[in-house]
Amino acid sequence: MAYTRLTTPLVRDGGELRPASWDEALDRAAEGIAETVRERGADAFGMFSCARSTNEMNYVAQKFARAVIGTNNVDSCNRTCHxxxxxxxxxxxxxxxxxxxxxxxxxxxxxxxxxxxxxxxxxxxxxxxxxxxxxxxxxxxxxxxxxxxxxxxxxxxxxxxxxxxxxxxxxxxxxxxxxxxxxxxxxxxxxxxxxxxxxxxxxxxxxxxxxxxxxxxxxxxxxxxxxxxxxxxxxxxxxxxxxxxxxxxxxxxxxxxxxxxxxxxxxxxxxxLRGQNNVQGGGDMGAIPNRLPGFQDILLPEVREKFDRSWGSAIPPRYGWHLTQMFEAMDRGELTAVYAIGENPVQSEADSGRTRKRMENLRHLVVQDIFLTKTAELAHVVLPATAAWCESEGTFTNSERRVQRVRKALDAPEGARDDIDILCELARRLGHDWHYDRAEAVWDEMRALSPMHAGMTYQRLADLGGIQWPCPTEDGLEPSYLHSRLWADDPAERGDPAPFVVVEHRRPVDELTAEFPLRLTTGRRLDSYNTGVQSGGFSSPLRRGETLDLNPADAEALGLVAGERARITSRRGSIVAPVRLDPGLRPGLAFMTFHFPDEVDVNSITIEATDPVAGTAEYKASAIRVDRIGDAEPAA
The missing domain is CATH 3.40.228.10 (Dimethylsulfoxide Reductase, domain 2)
Structure with a gap:
């Protein structure tokens, strides 16, 4: 499926999205947020920030949640992966x-x-x-x-x-x-x-x-x-x-x-190894519920006081809900408004059918994106952004903790607005007079508050081709590797010892049974990207669409041949996909991706069982069965 670039704001009237002016859309978005906070409190609001957008955008997004709304309920797709x-x-x-x-x-x-x-x-x-x-x-x-x-x-x-x-x-x-x-x-x-x-x-x-x-x-x-x-x-x-x-x-x-x-x-x-271009940076910027920019703990009074002085706010002295906890709060009716920037949880979350129902039940959903994703289709307000990397000024942080400059190469389509400008417009409508005339102004505000970024001026980043954090001063660089303190001869320099942590082996939650005898694991392929919004709609010799990959022995036992469509069923539902034979899979193991949810919604059958510490779902281990599609049974 090819997605068309958003260039006009949309608002929901009578159950349908219709074009609107920017002023109307921003007013609607701000009014819905203000009503939520007024009637239900700040923690009825949640922010989904974007791991593909710049550090500067992520900094402003988490600042919006904390300084404008008064909640630490902010997270990103880091919760889904790392x-x-x-x-x-x-x-x-x-x-x-x-x-x-x-x-x-x-x-x-x-x-x-x-x-x-x-x-x-x-x-x-x-x-x-x-x-x-x-x-x-x-x-x-x-x-x-x-x-x-x-x-x-x-x-x-x-x-x-x-x-x-x-x-x-x-x-x-x-x-x-x-x-x-x-x-x-x-x-x-x-x-x-x-x-x-x-x-x-x-x-x-x-x-x-x-x-x-x-x-x-x-x-x-x-x-x-x-x-x-x-x-x-x-x-x-x-x-x-x-x-x-x-x-x-x-x-x-x-x-x-x-x-x-x-x-x-x-x-x-x-x-x-981080999968999206700025997953590391989103967390570094504080787009997580328990840390402020620079991984500074929200529970420390001296940390909150520093940010409060800079922002003129009062950051709540408690951890917010992470992404999984926000979905659970939707079930309880405690979280009723969401502002999602560049995220498509309706198709990316495990047990996606359940996620869709949660998002449909929100009283106020604002989506800021470059495409009308399946999540945006449910929104009350859709704001067309310039989140594409080549249209932005700012920085990204990669897997080796290297902060690098990105520069605008193309103008955004007429009608779209810069992500940071959109956030500032909403902040002004909610009583906060924010002005950032350039991305560098955002960066300089952030590095004045984050010791591990303090020495990274835009000029140094350009001159050096990027800098790894930590970089606390403008006149030096730290080693390329972390935790050298552990090798210091002086105990005082070594600091706290690194603990061995005893952990227990536990098998996957979704048990294999006679009814569900195969293990489904999911992952990525080189030719596509995430939920297919950005990589869909083009043809290439590399692209083969979604398939159910099976060991040849399993396919033979099921009476399936390559290319034949099969029904894949878990305890949560079923989907249909063509079979592909892969001798690199051991018998009993099947593989699929989540790149083509418009055709085959794999995440509708994955399990939502989550890690109790991090909130990440068990995408890698669902129990399934595979059936041939009989002549009398429809294929989809």
């Missing part, structure tokens, strides 16, 4: 960013890609991996599928979906049993090792092989390779995080780095 990474890294190290630079990936001796099809989902990052491989680095890939990334690996560990903790524990147990731990680093920089070692002791390679499906000898080989490498990078993506225990999965990987000292020094690190 909130467990942020939670795990922050719990152990105090900050939620990847620890290394891309150059360090190239200089590594060993790279482990765990739950990451980086060649298709993160092709720019994978370019750096290939440079390392061609230089002689070894590549281990841990993935249930033999992806195009796994095809480049020295070793591919094909584990069963949802058994990552069991595998990580077995690798740790083998490192400990073989005497390969970095005892100096453990004694100097960590705590909790003895309890952790006792907990993983039962996970011998043989026991783990039975649980994970990975041969014992490959578990042993990964353990020895990782422990013996001088420079080792452990990287992961949604195969680790999109589980009901995603944060525990991340902590299990962090434990491996603590065992071996592969963190806090050049060439060794822990790196969650």
């Amino acid at each position: 909130a467990p990474s942020v939670a795990g890294l922050a719990q152990v190290f105090g900050s939620g960013g990847g620890t290394s630079s891309y150059q360090e990936i190239e200089d590594a001796d060993l790279i482990v890609l765990w739950g990451s099809n980086a060649r298709e989902a993160h092709p720019i990052f994978f370019h750096h991996v290939l440079k390392a491989v061609r230089r002689g680095a070894r590549l281990f890939v841990v993935d249930p599928r033999r992806t195009s990334t796994a095809q480049w690996a020295d070793r591919w560990l094909q584990l069963d979906v949802g058994t990552d903790i069991a595998l990580a524990h077995a690798v740790a147990r083998q490192i400990i049993a073989s005497g390969l731990v970095n005892r100096t680093f453990i004694d100097r920089a960590t705590e909790g090792f003895d309890d952790y070692a006792a907990d993983v002791a039962k996970w011998t390679p043989e026991v783990a092989a039975l649980e994970t499906g990975v041969p014992a000898e490959l578990i042993e080989e990964l353990a020895h390779a990782y422990a013996n490498a001088d420079r080792a990078q452990l990287c992961w993506t949604l195969g680790i995080t999109e589980h009901h225990n995603g944060t525990d999965n991340v902590l299990a990987l962090i434990n491996l780095a603590l065992l071996t000292g592969h963190v806090g020094r050049y060439g060794s690190g822990l790196n969650p």
Whole structure:
């Protein structure tokens, strides 16, 4: 489906969206928000910010929620993908960013890609991996599928979906049993090792092989390779995080780095790979419910006071609801108004049918976007924005924490307005006289409040081609890697030790049964992007549309052939898609994407079970059955 660019505001009258002037649309949006706050309180409002928009836009969006509305209910698609990474890294190290630079990936001796099809989902990052491989680095890939990334690996560990903790524990147990731990680093920089070692002791390679499906000898080989490498990078993506225990999965990987000292020094690190261009930056800017810009904790009085003085506001001294909690609050009738910028939750959230009903029941929904998405179709007010990257001035922050300038290359279509200008217009209608004459003014306000960005002037960003945070001063640069303090000789310089965290292996929530005997996992493909809004509507030899990928043995047992359409059913509903045979899938495992929801709404059958810490849904492990479509049964 091809989406047409929005150029005219829309408002809902009589159940239908109609064109409106900008003044009418902004007045309607502001009136609905003001009525919600007046009648139900500030926490009846929620802000969905955009991980594809600039840092500056995300800063102004979270400021709007906090300073104008008076709520910390602000979040973004970070919740859908890497909130467990942020939670795990922050719990152990105090900050939620990847620890290394891309150059360090190239200089590594060993790279482990765990739950990451980086060649298709993160092709720019994978370019750096290939440079390392061609230089002689070894590549281990841990993935249930033999992806195009796994095809480049020295070793591919094909584990069963949802058994990552069991595998990580077995690798740790083998490192400990073989005497390969970095005892100096453990004694100097960590705590909790003895309890952790006792907990993983039962996970011998043989026991783990039975649980994970990975041969014992490959578990042993990964353990020895990782422990013996001088420079080792452990990287992961949604195969680790999109589980009901995603944060525990991340902590299990962090434990491996603590065992071996592969963190806090050049060439060794822990790196969650971000999928959208500014997922890292959105969180950095405070578009999350528990942190202000620069990951400063809202609960600290001195932090709130600093922002209150700057903004002339009173930030609530409590955490807001994250995205998942906002949906739960909609169920209870406690959250009734949403302002969504560049987000399409009606198609991107797990159990999307349930999400749609929630959004339909909102008393006031404002959507600011460049296309009329399925979410925008439900809105009471639609505001056409210039969120396209080539139409914006500002900065983005990538997976290596590098802040880079982006410059306007094209004019937006006539009728669309700049995202920040729209937010300022709404703020003025709600009693706050905001004026930002350029993106740099927003950036300078933010970096005056965020110590880790303080030294990043636009001029320095341009001169240096980008700067990794932290950068606290304008006359120097920090190392490219984080947490070097852990290696300091002086205990005072080392600060708090990094804790080993004991986590328990737990199988997926959606159980396999005789009725639902197959495991469905979801992911991305190189040729498409997210819910297809931006990548739909064009033809390419690469694009094949949505398919149900099955192991040939499973297809044969079901009486299915390649290209035949089949019905896929979960406990939440059913969809229809053509079958594609993939010998890289182990028997019992199926794969689909979420790129074509207008034709095949895969997320209508995924499970909404969420991680209790991060709120991320278990997209990677739904139980399904697959049936042939009989001649008498309609195909859709």
